[in-house]
Amino acid sequence: MFAGRNVLVAGAGVTGRSAVRALTERGARVTVTDGNAERLAELDGLGAELAPGLTEPPAGTDLVVTSPGWRPTAPLLVASAAAGIEVIGDVELAWRASRDLPNPATWLAVTGTNGKTTTVGMLESMLRAGGVHALACGNIGLPVLDAVFEGYEALAVELSSFQLHWSSTLAPHASVVLNLAEDHLDWHGTMESYAAAKGTIHAHSNVVVHNSDDPWSVRLAGEYAPAGAKRVGFRLDTPRPGELGLVEDLLIDRAYGPDPQHSADELISVSEVRPAGPHNLANALAAAALARAYGIDPAGVAKGLREFQPGAHRAVEVGEFGGVRYVNDSKATNPHAAAGSLLAHSSVVWIAGGQLKGAAVDELVEVVAGRLRGVVLMGADAPVIAAALARHAPDVPVHRVASGDDGAMNEAVSVASDLARPGDVVLLAPAGASLDMFRNYAHRGDAFADAVLARASGSADDGR
Numbered sequence: 001m002f003a004g005r006n007v008l009v010a011g012a013g014v015t016g017r018s019a020v021r022a023l024t025e026r027g028a029r030v031t032v033t034d035g036n037a038e039r040l041a042e043l044d045g046l047g048a049e050l051a052p053g054l055t056e057p058p059a060g061t062d063l064v065v066t067s068p069g070w071r072p073t074a075p076l077l078v079a080s081a082a083a084g085i086e087v088i089g090d091v092e093l094a095w096r097a098s099r100d101l102p103n104p105a106t107w108l109a110v111t112g113t114n115g116k117t118t119t120v121g122m123l124e125s126m127l128r129a130g131g132v133h134a135l136a137c138g139n140i141g142l143p144v145l146d147a148v149f150e151g152y153e154a155l156a157v158e159l160s161s162f163q164l165h166w167s168s169t170l171a172p173h174a175s176v177v178l179n180l181a182e183d184h185l186d187w188h189g190t191m192e193s194y195a196a197a198k199g200t201i202h203a204h205s206n207v208v209v210h211n212s213d214d215p216w217s218v219r220l221a222g223e224y225a226p227a228g229a230k231r232v233g234f235r236l237d238t239p240r241p242g243e244l245g246l247v248e249d250l251l252i253d254r255a256y257g258p259d260p261q262h263s264a265d266e267l268i269s270v271s272e273v274r275p276a277g278p279h280n281l282a283n284a285l286a287a288a289a290l291a292r293a294y295g296i297d298p299a300g301v302a303k304g305l306r307e308f309q310p311g312a313h314r315a316v317e318v319g320e321f322g323g324v325r326y327v328n329d330s331k332a333t334n335p336h337a338a339a340g341s342l343l344a345h346s347s348v349v350w351i352a353g354g355q356l357k358g359a360a361v362d363e364l365v366e367v368v369a370g371r372l373r374g375v376v377l378m379g380a381d382a383p384v385i386a387a388a389l390a391r392h393a394p395d396v397p398v399h400r401v402a403s404g405d406d407g408a409m410n411e412a413v414s415v416a417s418d419l420a421r422p423g424d425v426v427l428l429a430p431a432g433a434s435l436d437m438f439r440n441y442a443h444r445g446d447a448f449a450d451a452v453l454a455r456a457s458g459s460a461d462d463g464r
Contacts, residue, residue: 011067089166112178126304277344323422330445354432
């Protein structure tokens with residue numbers, strides 16, 4: 001498929017390296033470009049020609065493979081498309097390359113604004129519990145382009161809107177759009193464009209899973225599901241035939257049993273799903289829908305959920321001190337994710353702020369206002385959140401922290417601790433990206449955890 005072709009790889013990061021290696025090993029003539037000469041030099045020795053800072057494709061280029069961070073408006077990608085050269089992403093490259101394998105893995109694909117990583121982790125655990133040689137990959141951990149050549153039976157693939165934008169023939173066995181809310185509008189331009197990228201995950205799927213509680217998820221399933229695809233819904237309520245859902249304190253499957261009209265399979269109790277909270281119950285139901293589509297039985301689904309270990313910085317409890325719980329959800333990098341995190345608790349001191357990436361926060365603040373004991377704001381878009389709080393929660397105390405990284409977080413945790421009362425939760429759920437103050441969301445989460453533990457240690461040393 002790629003032997004003898006002239007392929008230009010745009011981007012020399014993690015996915016770019018994977019693309020270069022996969023293409024050269026399959027006989028392609030590869031050129032790789034990046035605006036960062038130092039990063040580009042790290043690919044020396046992989047068999048590709050290094051060409052820093054290209055804005056037009058070299059003569060004779062047959063295909064361009066772009067890293068997901070490159071925007072469609074990048075001059076090189078615009079010039080390539082204008083020249084009639086196909087531009088694809090690393091995920092599309094992985095899918096095409098996998099079709100040449102004698103026993104390619106089955107793809108179970110997950111996208112959405114929030115919950116992707118938790119869902120693919122739950123799905124991987126269910127598959128393994130059911131005896132399947134499976135891996136969670138994609139926009140998490142190992143790039144899918146590396147995973148497809150490792151001999152797995154099934155892949156739980158997390159896909160971002162950036163990756164899906166550059167995919168055209170991707171055909172997972174089953175796919176889900178978990179939810180959709182404003183995010184990455186600085187990249188896609190409009191909500192409709194963002195939604196369209198997400199919807200393409202369904203375009204060639206055999207089983208299309210949607211969130212019956214999320215209008216966008218329902219809409220995209222309706223618009224993009226192929227004729228003849230099985231449609232499966234999930235909801236945080238009593239499931240209808242063809243859905244998974246909740247009955248009292250149980251997760252129930254009415255989609256895959258022998259008679260969905262009149263019977264249901266019990267999967268697991270609500271209390272056994274970790275992390276807690278309605279949004280994670282939805283993630284568990286979505287993962288179960290995909291696992292059941294693959295053929296995992298209810299016992300395997302339950303075993304997988306019990307064995308699942310949540311990832312770092314995703315609703316992780318740092319500790320409880322003086323009757324106050326401290327929870328790190330630094331991965332809540334947009335308002336929709338923050339809402340899910342906040343709604344899991346009844347009385348919260350909220351640490352928020354960062355880069356909102358064009359997303360609005362009024363709806364978030366209005367929904368959670370009654371749960372807020374106080375708010376501590378930091379980061380570039382703190383004024384935007386402060387204005388929303390003034391409109392929708394004017395009686396809630398709000399404190400602004402000056403810019404900085406670990407020092408600012410120390411101050412934020414100190415103020416939040418003073419505002420909190422026994423029984424409250426001090427919650428880091430920023431609703432924004434972290435790069436204005438931290439290296440990434442993990443650095444932000446680590447700073448929060450360190451500040452909490454340092455304060456707890458100081459209080460103990462003082463005899464408090």
